[in-house]
Amino acid sequence: MMADPHLLTILVFFPLAGCLLVLPVWKRPAAARPLALGVMTGELLLALWLYASWQGLAALKPILPGYLLVEDAPWIGAFGIRYTLGLDGISLLMVMLTAFSFCVALAVSWRAIGEKVGLFLALLLAMETGIMGVFLALDLALFYLFWEVMLIPMFFLIGIWGHGRHIYSTVKFFLFTMFGSLLMLLAIIALHLLHAQQSGVATFGLHQLIATRLPAGTQLWLFGAFFLAFAIKFPLFPLHTWLPDAHTDAPTAGSVILAGLLLKTGSYGLLRFGYPLFPQAAQTLTPLFYTLAIAGIIYASLVAFAQEDMKRLIAYSSIGHMGYVAIGIAAWQPVALSGSIIQMANHGVTTGALFAMVGMLDERAHTREIGAFGGLWGKIPLWSFFFLLFSMASVGLPGLNNFVGEFLVLSGTFTKSPLAAGLAFTGIVLTLVYTVRLVQEVVFQTERKPLPLADLDRREICLLALLALLVILMGVHPAPLLDLIHGPVKILVGGAP
Amino acid sequence: MNIYLALILLLPLLGGLCNALLGRLLPRRVGVIVACGVIWGAFACAVLAFVGFTGPVRVELGSWLAAFSFQAPIALYLDQLSLGLTLMITFVCGLIHLYSVGYMQDDPAWARYFALLNIFVFAMLTLVLAENLPLLYLGWEGVGFCSYALIGFWYTEEKNATAGRKAFITTRIGDTAFGIAIVWMYQLSGSVSITHLNSMGALIPAAVVTTLGLLLLAGAAGKSAQLPLSVWLPDAMAGPTPVSAQIHAATMVTAGVYLLARMFPLIGSSETVRAAIALTGGITAFYAATCACCQRDLKRILAYSTISQIGYMVLGVGVGALPGATFHLLTHAFFKALLFLGAGCVITALHHQQDIFRMGGLRTKLAAVYWPFLAGALCLAGFPLTGGFFSKDAILGGVAAQGGALYGGLLLLGLFTALLTSFYTFRMVFVVFHGEQEHSLSPGPLPQIMTLTLVPLALLGLCGGLLNLPAYLGYEGVLDGFLGSIPGFGGVEQASHADEIALQIVAATLSLAGLGLAWSRYTGSRRADALAREATGPSGAGFLLNGWYLDNLYWALVINPFNHLARFLWKRWDEAGIDGTLDGLARLTARLGGLPAAWSTGRVATSLFGLASGVAIILVYLVWVTLS
Amino acid sequence: MTKADLMAFMPLIILAGGSVVVLLAGAVRPGGWLYELALAFVAAALVWTIALPATAAMPGLAVTPFSRFFAVFLDGTGLVALLLASGYNKRRGIVGEEYPATLLFALAGMGAACAASDLLMLFLGLEAFTFAFYILVAVERDSVRGGEAGLKYLLNGTLSAAILAMGIALVYCSRGTLKLAELALQAAPPEPLFLAGVCLVLVGLAFKLSWVPAHLWTPDVYQGAPAPVTALLSTASKGASVAALLLVLPLAAVWRGGHDILWGLALATLVCGNMAALVQSSIKRLLAWSSVAQMGYVALAFVALPAGGARAALFYIVAYAAAGLASFGAVAVLADGTDRDAIEQYRGLGYRNPLAGAALAVALFSLAGIPPAAGFMAKFAVFSAALRAGETALAVVGVLSALVAVFFYLRVVVALYMRPADGMEAAVRPLSISEGVALAIPTAAILFLGLYPSPLLDLLIRISR
Amino acid sequence: MIVPLEHILILAGLLFFLGMGGMLAWRANLIMMLVCIEVMLNAVMLVFVGGSARWGTADGQLFAIFIMALTSAEVSLALAMVVYLHRRRKTIDTDRFSEMKG
Known part of the structure; x- marks a missing residue:
């Protein structure tokens, strides 16, 4: 078994290389599209290859416990920043999700993006690097760097190819996330300084910083800053209002990435950095976390019910779904945490698929207003079939993927906080309420406006079939993924020394 | 045994997938044969399993949810209860599939129909055979989804789609309670295996058991349309009639009863839970029976009667008469499926006319339907010696054996309900089949397969009593013996033989009284009078017709506030509140930005003044620091 | 003065001499290859400085690693x-x-200021380059704004020069020497006269660094001056002033009040600069106000001087200079010989002139402190220093005002890329080679320093000791 | 020393602030502003000379001479500016040159 740690660097920067390749031909879509497809597929294959060999890698026992691959090199000595990448089961899951989501994003924008195609693809590829980096970085400063880097392409994506109030939305998105992350930056630096004071070692390495002993008050402040940054990304109520706007006005690929990945960076950050670094503070803030998560589930579900724009509705549903991820993390209990992580992947697939489908509809009808549709089952049955399937996955129908995550989260959470889990259960009903309303008004009943709709073409069928297969596979046989994250979750919950 | 069990589940699933994915490519005949074939194949496997059955077996087919201590594999558990139900489900569903071939012969969306029907059977069997609660929940939700999709099968009409949605949401309210119960049990025992949980009863504090029991009851109430979650079932009649027969009469709606019976060893130890179950069942039985008396839609009558009959079963579970409840579940499945299928024949023949007041005199014209239908009606009404008579009596006997004021009252209520049942059943029969034909509806031809499928069901319904004849006849009932070894099913308190005979006599009398009442009212000379009066809607009938206005109550209490709250939160809270505040903050910042910008007046003197003021401030500061 | 000294001071001599040569050459052959000639001189000075790592000292001037660093920096920007x-x-x-x-x-003046070893040379250097800028700002004789800007810069400049001179005079009066090294060594408790002198010096330099309240000239001058002049004024002159301040500040190192004054300056500058930039509609004014704000971060680094603030300030000024050159350079290119100045007029320019647009966007992201641009590393350095020095409150203010800053930087990016160009002239002037190089150098520097700041940081650690 | 340093400083301070105040007050006349600058710089030179006398070093005097040179250069430039501006606007009121603001 080859276990070259540089694989991680390749994983992170291969898309960037692709970006640099695409840029020179940015005016020639015919060249740029296949190039981008090749790069993204290559990335996906690499991720899958890593997955295929993870057990072999795990047997090799790299430097850090629980990690499959670790790459470490000095980077900015003066600041004590190192280039540390690490891949464990959780990261691997997220890496696969990332590589996959980008392929989906590319596929849905194959025809939908007609202007400045090369630029669009270059930005997508750049963003892929950023997101890969976020999921692999083990040095806080490096993590922060990727964390910010991934925002820029998204900013352009929404701003240039968006519709509606896209400029307002993209600026709002950017400012919201910057607000949280800037304070987190201060907290990262402060943590680094405190650690340096204690141990005399200037480092931003996660696994060194975990050992820092912090007074309760300091810990609370620092965790608060981290929490704020992650909560905005999550997004937790009431910091969520950037999300419906960003989703609604983003191009389809943007929505897929936003829902599939950007939100996950928040939850990932919290479980990879926030909780392990500040266990006591996290404990203290857990009631708040629960409250916000549950309020988010209920609130977002209610608001989603009132929506008139399909994308907006799904955007609000994202908030609700991420609420489950949130309570799972808040519970900090192995079953719940496994559920949360699985739910992160599930939500990425399901909601990504829903966004992709709304995008396809939008491409044809040039509207996303729920009231404009109706009776689509009769007109475009294939689309409707897939839409129903993904909607059902999204309401957590057992046998489909979301159920796995939600149920594990709720089971685990109940052992910690029956009240929180019980309240979160109400979300299951509320989710159903708005989802079946959407399905009924769009797919069922009769046509309300004569719209020129053609059913899915071959590319779209392939894409959706793949997604559907994943939805079912992850719902019926989640064991491989659960196995993958078992070890890392155990280490996380085992508590930092 | 493994292979049988796997096939029982896999065959309907594969059939469903086949029709779902390839349905548009296959010729209709192939699709239909696949759909029916897989169900009968499953039935065959069930029979083989029955033949080879020696005792409860647990079969693990694969892993599913497995994270740390939470282990919910795809594991099946075959014991007498699940075996019996599996036989019933595959058989009844097989017949209904056959019936559907005729019923759906003109519908172009047959593939979707059969796919859903097959998947439903898969889900239902999963529910029954599941060894652990999450898997049971999978079946539970799966049948809910199929029910949703099939109620709204003719989706172009808003009414149908809305009915489907209502069913889905209402049952899911109950499911949520069930879900909470599952995770709670997991928290208590670290396991979700049903057998394991059932053996835990003694270790769990009584108060917790009570709460768990109430949660499960709520779950069961949702699925089995018990009060207060009963409102969806009458509306669910919007679906195709075979669907009503299969899902909303024979199988899915009894899942709640199955769940309660299954978990009875755990929750039955709580007196409160038992009383709550019994009360729910008794009151629902009565409630639905009263509603059924005034309905004028043939399928709605049957729907209310289903609610009422399930109420009996729940009552039976509540008093611990599990074999009786199961017995009633089985016979009810036969005769209610029969009644629905018969009703489907009538409705098809009358070109989708469902209003019983526009029917009449069909006895001769649809004789092939009339006689099986009558058989079903006799069972439903508890006519002496039919299957329904014995099974209902087993439940009432269980109630009687309990004694005490509460159960005494419930017994009286149950008996009164029996009278009502008999009355509305024969009201239906007489209005539809007797008298003269109203209006100009002439029955059209029926596919033969539709009427043929009624026969076996009629026979089973009438002779169902043989499954479990009363103990006073000298030997133990077949079913009692079969089920007796299941935890919770044995040791049922039996009324003395004398009491039981007395009870049966009373019940028989009531049944006949109901029949007589209906006869005197709806046949002969008074028929026209009664029909005219009911058609105009006598006072109080609106109350019953609309199910005690439960729907209106929910609209006022839940749905309208929900709609308003949703809109309020969106517009006032999300957009005006949060976003408004943030936008305001941004505007305020921009305003404040105007201040330093306004300082820059463009006159050079201003900037010189700034510089000079810097000097001044700094020197004043210096003086202040030096002096202090 | 030995030959070795001469060699060490040669870059300064090349620049000063070059100035004279160019002047004469212009008189002899007007319109000849004057810019190329000047470029050659600057390049020669640059190469000399890099190639010959010598140190030397003569009265008033000393070539040290510190001054050589600044010489490279200044020649590069020049x-x-x-x-x-x-x-x-x-x-x-x-x-x-x-x-x-x-x-x-x-450039010669700035170089001298950075190499000063006594206050006289410091003053002369500072005033020499300021004097040169009086001319450069108003060099565009046909421009109304140029004249106005020249006037404003001149009056403010002379007033601040007077204040600076008075400060130096008071310091001299109280200590009897102008030598920086001697002044810094004296451990005597600072008497009021000395402190008053230091304070006035601080105000004088505050003018050069556009610190509030001596900042009001900045937007007007930046807007009125030709864009390449603004590019130099906003970068090199700021750099030289930072150097001067670093030379002077040890004088007041023991005095707590110096910290307090800088604290107030930093706070006021951060808030004022960022807030005022919010409401600008002219891109040059926006960049001017943003440069005020950027100087606030430099002030923040100075507040944290004992905790490694010096190298933070140095790194910051380098990163800022790269961004300033790129942004004003891009503005110079995009203005395209017209008076295009309103942000609205930049709509869609990112596509019509991709390289200049990209340079501007990268520069703006750097100014906003978003990775992977150098501005992020610079802010990182400054915030690290501030937190290490215990200036949490100021750091939080800095972070929050950075958030405000993100908004106005994004406005320009939005105009460049996200708003449709409303039917302007279609013909796009291709980028000339010199412009391409001029934009590529700072842009590459921004990205390089953002991704791999180690070499520069290590260098700064060495020279700021 | 004939004149105590304090006296010199007080005088210089008065001159300095007089100049500064004048500069602010006389904004309607650019030439007067330049004159005020001269006053301020003279105050500076006075301090240098005083300091030089106090410490007995020539540094201060040297500095004063440099200031003189600097002043002359500045004034020449400033007067050129005056001419230039006057030609454009027919005024030397600095407040009139306020096109750029905000």
């Missing part, structure tokens, strides 16, 4: 500014030898 100016000036009709000659003179 090089870019000259490259930018050659095309720009032709388009705007700014002809004559005075521009390159004055620019060389300014």
